[in-house]
Amino acid sequence: xxxxxxxxxxxxxxxxxxxxxxxxxxxxxxxxxxxxxxxxxxxxxxxxxxxxxxxxxxxxxxxxxxxxxxxxxxxxxxxxxxxxxxxxxxxxxxxxxxxxxxxxxxxxxxxxxxxxxxxxxxxxxxxxxxxxxxxxxxxxxxxxxxxxxxxxxxxxxxxxxxxxxxxxxxxxxxxxxxxxxxxxxxxxxxxxxxxxxxxxxxxxxxxxxxxxxxxxxxxxxxxxxxxxxxxxxxxxxxxxxxxxxxxxxxxxxxxxxxxxxxxxxxxxxxxxxxxxxxxxxxxxxxxxxxxxxxxxxxxxxxxxxxxxxxxxxxxxxxxxxxxxxxxxxxxxxxxxxxxxxxxxxxxxxxxxxxx
Amino acid sequence: xxxxxxxxxxxxxxxxxxxxxxxxxxxxxxxxxxxxxxxxxxxxxxxxxxxxxxxxxxxxxxxxxxxxxxxxxxxxxxxxxxxxxxxxxxxxxxxxxxxxxxxxxxxxxxxxxxxxxxxxxxxxxxxxxxxxxxxxxxxxxxxxxxxxxxxxxxxxxxxxxxxxxxxxxxxxxxxxxxxxxxxxxxxxxxxxxxxxxxxxxxxxxxxxxxxxxxxxxxxxxxxxxxxxxxxxxxxxxxxxxxxxxxxxxxxxxxxxxxxxxxx
Amino acid sequence: xxxxxxxxxxxxxxxxxxxxxxxxxxxxxxxxxxxxxxxxxxxxxxxxxxxxxxxxxxxxxxxxxxxxxxxxxxxxxxxxxxxxxxxxxxxxxxxxxxxxxxxxxxxxxxxxxxxxxxxxxxxxxxxxxxxxxxxxxxxxxxxxxxxxxxxxxxxxxxxxxxxxxxxxxxxxxxxxxxxxxxxxxxxxxxxxxxxxxxxxxxxxxxxxxxxxxxxxxxxxxxxxxxxxxxxxxxxxxxxxxxxxxxxxxxxxxxxxxxxxxxxxxxxxxxxxxxxxxxxxxxxxxxxxxxx
Numbered sequence: 001x002x003x004x005x006x007x008x009x010x011x012x013x014x015x016x017x018x019x020x021x022x023x024x025x026x027x028x029x030x031x032x033x034x035x036x037x038x039x040x041x042x043x044x045x046x047x048x049x050x051x052x053x054x055x056x057x058x059x060x061x062x063x064x065x066x067x068x069x070x071x072x073x074x075x076x077x078x079x080x081x082x083x084x085x086x087x088x089x090x091x092x093x094x095x096x097x098x099x100x101x102x103x104x105x106x107x108x109x110x111x112x113x114x115x116x117x118x119x120x121x122x123x124x125x126x127x128x129x130x131x132x133x134x135x136x137x138x139x140x141x142x143x144x145x146x147x148x149x150x151x152x153x154x155x156x157x158x159x160x161x162x163x164x165x166x167x168x169x170x171x172x173x174x175x176x177x178x179x180x181x182x183x184x185x186x187x188x189x190x191x192x193x194x195x196x197x198x199x200x201x202x203x204x205x206x207x208x209x210x211x212x213x214x215x216x217x218x219x220x221x222x223x224x225x226x227x228x229x230x231x232x233x234x235x236x237x238x239x240x241x242x243x244x245x246x247x248x249x250x251x252x253x254x255x256x257x258x259x260x261x262x263x264x265x266x267x268x269x270x271x272x273x274x275x276x277x278x279x280x281x282x283x284x285x286x287x288x289x290x291x292x293x294x295x296x297x298x299x300x301x302x303x304x305x306x307x308x309x310x311x312x313x314x315x316x317x318x319x320x321x322x323x324x325x326x327x328x329x330x331x332x333x334x335x336x337x338x339x340x341x342x343x344x345x346x347x348x349x350x351x352x353x354x355x
Numbered sequence: 356x357x358x359x360x361x362x363x364x365x366x367x368x369x370x371x372x373x374x375x376x377x378x379x380x381x382x383x384x385x386x387x388x389x390x391x392x393x394x395x396x397x398x399x400x401x402x403x404x405x406x407x408x409x410x411x412x413x414x415x416x417x418x419x420x421x422x423x424x425x426x427x428x429x430x431x432x433x434x435x436x437x438x439x440x441x442x443x444x445x446x447x448x449x450x451x452x453x454x455x456x457x458x459x460x461x462x463x464x465x466x467x468x469x470x471x472x473x474x475x476x477x478x479x480x481x482x483x484x485x486x487x488x489x490x491x492x493x494x495x496x497x498x499x500x501x502x503x504x505x506x507x508x509x510x511x512x513x514x515x516x517x518x519x520x521x522x523x524x525x526x527x528x529x530x531x532x533x534x535x536x537x538x539x540x541x542x543x544x545x546x547x548x549x550x551x552x553x554x555x556x557x558x559x560x561x562x563x564x565x566x567x568x569x570x571x572x573x574x575x576x577x578x579x580x581x582x583x584x585x586x587x588x589x590x591x592x593x594x595x596x597x598x599x600x601x602x603x604x605x606x607x608x609x610x611x612x613x614x615x616x617x618x
Numbered sequence: 619x620x621x622x623x624x625x626x627x628x629x630x631x632x633x634x635x636x637x638x639x640x641x642x643x644x645x646x647x648x649x650x651x652x653x654x655x656x657x658x659x660x661x662x663x664x665x666x667x668x669x670x671x672x673x674x675x676x677x678x679x680x681x682x683x684x685x686x687x688x689x690x691x692x693x694x695x696x697x698x699x700x701x702x703x704x705x706x707x708x709x710x711x712x713x714x715x716x717x718x719x720x721x722x723x724x725x726x727x728x729x730x731x732x733x734x735x736x737x738x739x740x741x742x743x744x745x746x747x748x749x750x751x752x753x754x755x756x757x758x759x760x761x762x763x764x765x766x767x768x769x770x771x772x773x774x775x776x777x778x779x780x781x782x783x784x785x786x787x788x789x790x791x792x793x794x795x796x797x798x799x800x801x802x803x804x805x806x807x808x809x810x811x812x813x814x815x816x817x818x819x820x821x822x823x824x825x826x827x828x829x830x831x832x833x834x835x836x837x838x839x840x841x842x843x844x845x846x847x848x849x850x851x852x853x854x855x856x857x858x859x860x861x862x863x864x865x866x867x868x869x870x871x872x873x874x875x876x877x878x879x880x881x882x883x884x885x886x887x888x889x890x891x892x893x894x895x896x897x898x899x900x901x902x903x904x905x906x907x908x909x
Contacts, residue, residue, distance in 0.1 A: 073708055124896050127650055127707060131847060132892045135885040138840075142882040259715055266712065313723035316716040323709045323716075324701055412704075412794065438800040449795055452788045454902070462781055463788035465800035512800055 018191050035180055044172040049285065051176045054183035055244065056280040058237040060264040061183075061190040061273060066230035067262070068271035069199060071206025072121055072223060073130040077261045079137035080231045082253035083109050084238025086144045089157045089248050099162035099169075102239050110235025111228050113140070118227030122220050125209075137258065145250045156249030159242050175244050182240065183277075186233065190273040193229075202226055203271075263319040269331030278330040286318070287311045357426065358382035359548050360406070360442065360516050365420035367398075367405050369413065375401045376572040379420070383516055383550050388542050390559040391552045392593055393569035399552045400447060402569070403518050406550075407444040408434040425515070439467040441515035447524060450505035453494030457485055460493050460508055467513045473545065478510045481537060499530040506534075510541070516548045517541070523555040531555065535562050556593035560584055568593070620751030622869055628759040630858075630865035631766035635821035636842030637849065637857045638769065639814035644851045645790040646810035647699060649710045653718035654818050655839015656725075661687050661819025662736065662826030662835065663725055669739040676740045684819055691815025695808040718836065725833050737827035744828060758828035765820055773813070773854060786810060841868075844884035848891045850901020860899055863887070 009015045019025055039047055059081060066072050084106035091102050113136070120132050151157055161170040169178060193199045201222045204212035213219045242248045260283055268279020290311050326332055360383040367375045376398040383389045393399050404410050406422050408431065421428045424442050438444070452460050461475065479486045482503045488496070493504060502522065509517060519538065523531040539562040542549055553559035560566060566583045568576040576586065583589050636654060643651040664683040672679070698717060702710040737744060737758075744756045777783040789796040789803035790810070796803050818839070825835065841864075849860030864884050871880040897903050 120892055124892060127711065128847075128892065128896050130708075130711070131650075131843075132889065134840075135844070135889045135892070138882055138885040139889065142878060145878060256719075259712075259719070262712060266709075313720045313727075316719035316723070320698070320713050320716040323705070323713055327705065327709070407798065409794065409798075433802075434794075434797040435800050435802045438798055443800075444798050446795065446798060449792055452791050452795065454791055455784070455788060459784050459787075463784050463796070463799065463801070465785070465802075467800055508799060 016195055018188075018195070039173045039176060047172045047176045049288065051172065051179045051244070053281045053284045054176075054179035055237060055240060056261075056264065056284045057183045057277045058179075058186045058240070059234055059261055060268070060276040060280040061186050062230045062233035062237065063261050064265045064268075064271070064273060064276040065190055065193060065202075065233075066226050068265055068276070069194060069206065070202035070223065070226035072226055073126060074117075074133045074227075074230070075130045075255075075258055075262075076117065076133035076137035076140070077234060078253045078255060078257035079133075079140035080110055080113060080234035081238035081241065081257065082144050082250070083113055083140055084235030085242040085248045085253070086147060086238075087235070088239045088242040089151075089159060090147065092159050093151055093157070097160065097162070099164060099243065102162070102243070103236055106235040106239035107232045110231040110233075110238075113235070114228040114231030115224065117231070118224035121223050121227060134255075137255065141250055141253060144253070148250055153249075156247050158247050159245075161246060162243050169243065179240065179244070187273060187277060189233075190276070194273060198222065198225060206271075259319075260315070263315065265329075266319060267322045267329050269329030270327075272329075272331045274334075275329050275331035278334070282330065283315065286315055290314055356385065358384045358387075359425060360550065361423045362402070362406070363421050363423065365402070365405055365422060366418050367401050367410065367415055368418050369415040371414075371416075374572065375415065376405070376569075379569075379572075379574055381567050381574065381577070383548050384565075385548060386542060386546055387548045387565060388539065388563045389548075389550050390556075390563035390566040391550060391569060392554075392556045392559060392566060392589075394554065397569040398572040399569055400520060401572075403444060403520050403550075403552055406437075406518060407442060408432050408437050435465070438512060439465060441467050441470065441513065442518065443467070443509045443512045443514035443516075444518040445505050445509045445520060445522070447520040451493045451496070451501050451508070454492065456490050456492055457496070457504060458489045460504055461485075461511060464508055464512050466511060470513050470515055470545075470547075473510055473513045475511065478507050481510075481541065482507045498526050499534070502526065502534060503537075506537070506541075510545075510547075514547055516550065518550050518552070520552050521554065522551065523553060523558050531558050535559075538562060556589070557595075560594075620749065620753040622866075622873065623751075624749055624753035624755050624759075626862065626865045626869045628755060628762055629869060630861040631763045632821055632825060632838070633842045633845045633865060634766045634857050634861040635762075635769060635817050635824075636839055637846040637861060638773065638854060639818045640843055640846035641849075641851060641854050641857060642773075642810045642814040642817070644846075645854075646786065646807045647695075647710070648790075649699065649702075649707060649714065650843075650851075651714045651811075651814065652711060652839075652843070653694075653714045653721060654814065654843070655836030656718045656721040657687065657691070657815045657818025658822035658825065658839055659725060659831075659833060659835045660690065660721060660815075661822030662734075662831040663729055663822075664819065665823045665826060666729070666734050666736040666739065666831060669736050676742055679740055680823060683823060684816055687819030687822075688812040688816040692808050692812040694815070695811035696804075699807075699811065700804060722833060722836065729833070731833050734826070734831040736823075736831055740827075742827060756828060758824055762821075762824045762828065765824060769817055769820065770854075770858065777854070782806070782809075841884040844888035847888055848898055850898030850905075852902060852905045853898065853900040856898055856900030 009020070014020055019028055038050065059077070063074065063077055066074050087106045087109045088102040091097070091105055096102070117133055117136050121129050124132055148154070148157060161168055163169070167174075169175065201212070201217045204215070204217055205219055205222060209219060264279035264283045265276050266279070267282050268277070269275025322329060328335075362379055362381050365379045366377045369375050379398070379402055381389070381391070391399050391402065401410075401415070404413070404415070405417055408429070410416055417430050421430050423429070424437070424440065429437055429440075429442075452463055455463060466473075484500055485504055485507055488500065493501070496504060506519075522534055522538070526534070535558050538549060538551065541547055551559050551563060560580055560583060563580055565579055566577065567574050568583070568589060576583070576589065578586070584594075636658060639654045639657060640651060643649060643654075661683060664686050665679060668679045668683050668686075672682070694717065698713055699710065702713055744758050746754050746756050747760060748754055777787055785796070785801050786806045786809065788799075789801055789806045793803045821838075822835070825838070845860050845864045846857060848864060849856030849858075864887050867887060868880050868883050871883045891898060897905055
């Protein structure tokens with residue numbers, strides 16, 4: 001077990017452990033208990049928000065694995081979500097309604113797309129890779145819009161709520177539990193990836209690809225693996241999105257969605273699973289916070305019209321501010337606060353990393 | 356007579372924690388040709404960067420001391436301002452614009468207020484090879500030609516003091532000799548003062564009047580050319596000219612033999 | 619046949635104007651300005667604003683709108699992009715995305731998303747013209763082609779022959795070395811951004827006078843982006859053949875294929891290029907390594 005606030009570790013096992021000090025274990029147990037009990041304490045509006053945050057967190061965690069851990073820039077995130085959602089819709093269209101089939105199908109399609117984008121990543125790097133993913137995003141959206149018009153669903157395609165065994169998943173409380181549970185699962189998965197062999201390989205590739213190759217890491221394999229893993233999880237998130245909303249439409253998957261997810265991992269803190277979750281919460285809740293602020297200010301009646309572009313702009317502004325002033329994101333702030341408490345009365349100024 | 360360029364007790368720290376050079380004081384007088392010698396990692400390039408203002412790019416800063424050029428403190432001035440005042444650096448790497456032709460390279464600069472009379476005609480007079488290769492893309496020049504192009508462009512910036520970083524790096528001895536000769540001619544005929552940072556001490560001391568030796572971020576010895584050439588440690592470790600025959604133990608190695616300097 | 623060629627030339631000119639902006643910014647700051655499409659919308663709306671609020675007709679309104687756009691580009695560099703100088707490129711690109719979002723939001727806030735026609739405000743008509751070979755184009759179509767040609771000729775002369783242009787190319791290649799040679803590269807980069815904004819705004823002014831003005835025009839920017847990549851992100855000369863190629867494919871797809879497909883055809887060209895020759899038709903391979 002680690003001592004000294006988590007810094008002093010005496011065994012290899014404790015270095016690897018995800019939750020190491022007693023305080024952390026207690027805090028985690030308390031959090032889990034709070035999440036379980038939440039539906040009894042709050043309104044369904046809050047639960048719906050929580051469910052949205054959970055779903056966003058799944059997507060953000062997947063993107064974090066690709067961009068934060070492995071350092072591969074992807075501008076096609078919305079395309080993967082769209083692919084998962086439309087796979088679900090396609091399965092429903094052709095008579096298959098089982099959620100398991102939908103999840104499996106979405107995962108397969110996501111993996112295939114990830115493979116298609118991953119292979120060019122071996123030749124392309126940085127900006128050029130980002131552009132390839134952006135192009136793929138547009139192609140996926142085109143295919144989706146073709147399907148949508150072919151099914152005659154010009155405003156969107158509706159999906160009936162899924163049945164798991166005898167239980168039909170509908171209603172805020174059910175979806176809250178399902179999504180929060182799956183988000184927790186994804187968080188464990190992502191956090192575990194970070195300390196696994198693949199995670200270390202990805203971080204090596206992210207930091208210095210040539211050096212990683214020269215110590216024997218199979219760069220090609222791990223890059224493709226990063227894309228495939230990330231896109232699989234993202235597609236599954238898309239399928240969940242389709243089931244929860246009960247409705248899919250191409251308009252919901254524009255480039256702005258990709259920007260939102262990138263904002264989540266940047267605002268949260270690049271490379272950190274906790275950061276992805278914090279960022280997802282921040283970005284998802286931001287429009288509601290702005291709504292509340294505006295309602296509190298009691299502006300005139302016509303003000304709602306200005307709200308949409310203002311929300312639009314505010315979130316972009318915040319992302320820019322974080323990029324310039326707080327590159328380590330919310331996790332950076334959290335760590336500074338935590339360090340201040342842990343190290344008091346000493347002050348430790350860590351080296352700023354050169355990257 | 357006041358020197359053109361002087362460093363007074365300069366200390367440079369990287370990333371706020373690692374001291375690269377400490378208590379470095381040196382002077383470049385009018386029409387002087389000063390050599391700064393040292394092995395890899397001694398801090399020579401950091402010194403040059405501190406003079407020409409490039410520390411910010413590497414998250415380093417001058418934390419004490421000052422750099423004085425023409426009587427003015429230039430700590431932390433922006434690099435292009437320092438260049439325009441007549442303090443021009445010929446860097447060690449990335450010294451030419453590789454996608455531009457030789458002709459375009461010679462025009463890709465803003466001449467400073469340093470001194471008069473250094474126009475294209477006069478400069479190309481020293482580098483006839485470049486005149487022949489005007490239309491060639493600079494990326495395809497040989498090492499020696501590149502070095503000449505770098506020197507020529509530096510001259511076109513009208514320097515009062517030229518800072519040359521590792522002129523001899525990667526060049527054949529005969530090319531090094533001709534380049535060093537060229538530098539001495541530039542000083543003699545154009546009156547430009549030169550600070551020559553070199554690992555190749557022999558080549559540098561062949562033309563310099565005065566020299567400084569740096570080790571581990573400090574100046575450990577300075578003197579005129581004759582004193583340096585005669586100094587035992589310099590001869591042994593920088594010029595490779597033999598040593599005493601009776602050295603057998605590690606304590607005979609220079610760190611332990613040098614007298615302690617208390618200031 | 620002649621009509622296809624004529625339409626291709628017009629579409630290509632529009633793309634070329636936008637793509638020039640991408641290349642200029644990339645050569646200077648090594649950043650993808652994903653807000654270039656919003657420069658187009660900005661140009662159109664500036665024209666509209668000047669036309670609606672200040673008299674003087676087109677002779678005054680167009681240059682004023684263009685100058686304001688160039689000034690905006692200058693300011694964008696100084697305020698947003700210059701502080702991002704030490705940060706990784708990805709972050710700088712995201713800042714441009716943010717900028718695009720903010721611009722779009724500001725435009726909708728100020729002008730609403732109603733469709734506008736600035737040319738009408740200026741009293742300019744857009745009569746069709748008949749070309750030899752039977753093709754029919756509008757007046758502004760012709761103006762678009764002429765503007766693109768003039769802009770490229772001007773840029774070529776500037777970058778190849780003038781001292782400032784050579785300094786800009788040098789600074790774009792090695793900013794540190796340029797500052798060692800007395801070149802204030804920040805000022806030159808700001809100029810590059812101003813020129814990029816200008817070319818995007820010109821495209822916007824021409825398109826909004828030719829067709830219509832609405833906030834969603836920034837999608838044209840993304841298509842032009844594919845053009846810039848196909849030509850080679852660091853090659854201004856490559857923009858012209860790439861624009862013609864992509865425009866031709868798009869026009870043919872509209873004519874003989876599916877209109878929805880024509881929207882995505884520039885991206886298919888982009889994907890094909892990335893798989894086969896990532897540095898573009900006329901770009902340099904070394905640029906791939908730089909990023």
